[in-house]
Amino acid sequence: MDSTISSSASLSTPKFRCFDPTNACSATTASHRRSFSNLSPSFKASSRVNMVSSENSERKIVAGDGGYVLEDVPHLSDYIPDLPIVVQKDSPRGTHFRRAGPRQRVYFESDEVYACIVTCGGLCPGVNTVIREIVCGLHHMYGVNQVLGIEGGYRGFYARNTIPLTPKVVNDIHKRGGTILGTSRGGHDTSKIVDSIQDRGINQVYIIGGDGTQKGASVIFEEIRRRGLKVAVAGIPKTIDNDIPVIDKSFGFDTAVEEAQRAINAAHVEAESFENCIGVVKLMGRYSGFIAMYATLASRDVDCCLIPESPFYLEGPGGLFEFIEKRLKENGHMVIVIAEGAGQDLLTECMRTMDQQDASGNKLLQDVGLWISQKIKNFISFLQPNFTFDVTFRHPSKIARAILENLEACLHRCLRAMDIKHTIGSWYTCITFGHVNGILSFLLNQNLISAQQKVSVTAPGPAAVSSHSCQNAFIFLA
Known part of the structure; x- marks a missing residue:
């Protein structure tokens, strides 16, 4: 959702609906914003049968800031006022993130863009796929012809060679494991890295790596902001351990x-x-x-x-x-x-x-x-x-670490890389990407480096492991 949508609460027509459009109610119903909570007790009682048997039954419509419309499902408390509540009903809705994808506005001319891609940390299946999709997408969708590959991780900005990346160069790299750019651990010298970015005239930086790499990306952004440079920084989280918080799971x-x-x-x-x-x-x-x-x-x-x-x-x-x-x-x-x-x-x-x-x-x-x-x-x-x-x-x-990713993972990687290009093309910066509740979103980089995600020993996963293997209780002590 673009930033213009977040201020459109006064619009009569919502920008999107949180349900299938083919089953959506009419615009008239939506504009009235009807809700079971606003109905009189007598009407609630008389609607009880119609809600189940009639196609024209009242829909439970909830409108919120930003122009969204949620078609909720019926709840017993809608027409049984004395239903006991064991858990607090009006709990906080949690943190929301912007959805990744094409934006309404693009803030750069294709001839002005000079992008670079760097891979850091350990190997992970799918890195070459992400590199390929970023390069091809920038070239074919936005007309960007200047994309630079930084060899050997962070230290490659100031101590290694670079590779010009074109669709021809990356044409079949998705068929190989590892990374064509090479990788390394450590070597992060913020001042030297930003000096290299500034001297080369780079204005889009794509950083592929795990939690340590994303911490480095956040520091690079802070130095870029301090210098007032027109450079967008995007982190692409990768780790096969799946220990990055907030997002559903990391690629690989x-x-x-x-x-x-x-x-x-x-x-x-x-x-x-x-x-x-x-x-x-x-x-x-x-x-x-x-x-x-x-x-x-x-x-x-x-x-x-x-x-x-x-x-x-x-x-x-x-x-x-x-x-x-x-x-x-x-x-x-x-x-x-x-x-x-x-x-x-x-x-x-x-x-x-x-x-x-x-x-x-x-x-x-x-x-x-x-x-x-x-x-x-x-x-x-x-x-x-x-x-x-x-x-x-x-x-x-x-x-x-080094094998090719499977077919389903490769498809998801392609789609994610496409949305990454769209988002950074609107000059959002200090961002990283991942699926949150199944939807590809972009988040502030600090969201993913604040802590490490760990298995909750009280969650259904460990319980299922213990159940099917009949292993002792000591395996999953809290």
């Missing part, structure tokens, strides 16, 4: 879950093919366990799912070792999925490295997959020295 996540599911299926086949075999699969998830949880739900072959949000313990009643012993007696095999950030507090012998960080400022984690595999071997060997068993270990995370 679906593909990573699909690849993780293949690894789980392979571990399950191997585990049930050998006597007392335990398959351990370590998945991505430094601070959040979304990949582990969703891959577990998708495969239905996992006996135990361990995520960073839920602490667990190994020994004693209700511990992991007791659960493993029980499951081996019942099934003769089992599969354990563990996120890379889970159980880090249990690696006491490696605590000296817990405060170390990589170039992006992320905490360096120990290999919890190998550690827990060895712990399981030691436990079973000590408990039953002559017991025949095997523990296999898989770590498909690096593969998930």
Whole structure:
């Protein structure tokens, strides 16, 4: 919704409706803004049958600021005044965001635009698709012929070569994994980056990266604003961990879950093919366990799912070792999925490295997959020295970073990149993009860097994992 719509509350015809236009009520009904709450008690009672059986029944229309019209569904309290309310009815509606897409006004001449694209952080499926769609969209839809690719991440602005990007150059890059521009962690020198942008005459900056990269994009915008430069900055969030808040999910996540599911299926086949075999699969998830949880739900072959949000313990009643012993007696095999950030507090012998960080400022984690595999071997060997068993270990995370995205994800990426071009073309800046409640929206960059999204252990997802795997309650302690 363009900014002109937000001030159009006085218009007689709403700019859009929050329901299917094919089933919409007439303009006359909408203009009257009828609502069940405004009807007399006697009329409410007489409308009770018509509301169900008649095609001409009164519709519950709610009008709001900005010209929107919501056709609500009937509620018992509309015609039963004494209906008890357990939860507060008039709760806040929450935060709203602008919808991405074409705008009513474009504030640049195509000949004046000099855009650049940079990719930072780790690899993620779909990065090349986003690069291709930005370049082709700028060229074919807006007539922009000057698009520059910055090589090697943030430091590429001042220490690396650049690549002129044209539709011919990016024609088939969506068929390759990784990024044609190269990437790196760290190297963020705000002053040097903005100096390079200013010296080259760049006025549109597209920054593709995770939460750390988006923090850098916010700092770059602040420096650009301080200098008063006519430069629009757009961040495009990417992380397969899905740990960026507010948005429904980040691109690359679906593909990573699909690849993780293949690894789980392979571990399950191997585990049930050998006597007392335990398959351990370590998945991505430094601070959040979304990949582990969703891959577990998708495969239905996992006996135990361990995520960073839920602490667990190994020994004693209700511990992991007791659960493993029980499951081996019942099934003769089992599969354990563990996120890379889970159980880090249990690696006491490696605590000296817990405060170390990589170039992006992320905490360096120990290999919890190998550690827990060895712990399981030691436990079973000590408990039953002559017991025949095997523990296999898989770590498909690096593969998930570099593979091609699946077809559905590729389609969504194309549509998202198109809307990104439309929005930044109207000179909105310090923005980032993502689906919010299923609708592609653009948000202030600070919305996505304020915190990290984590799995809620009381949500339906963890409950479903625990239900279908029958794993112990210690897996999802609050």
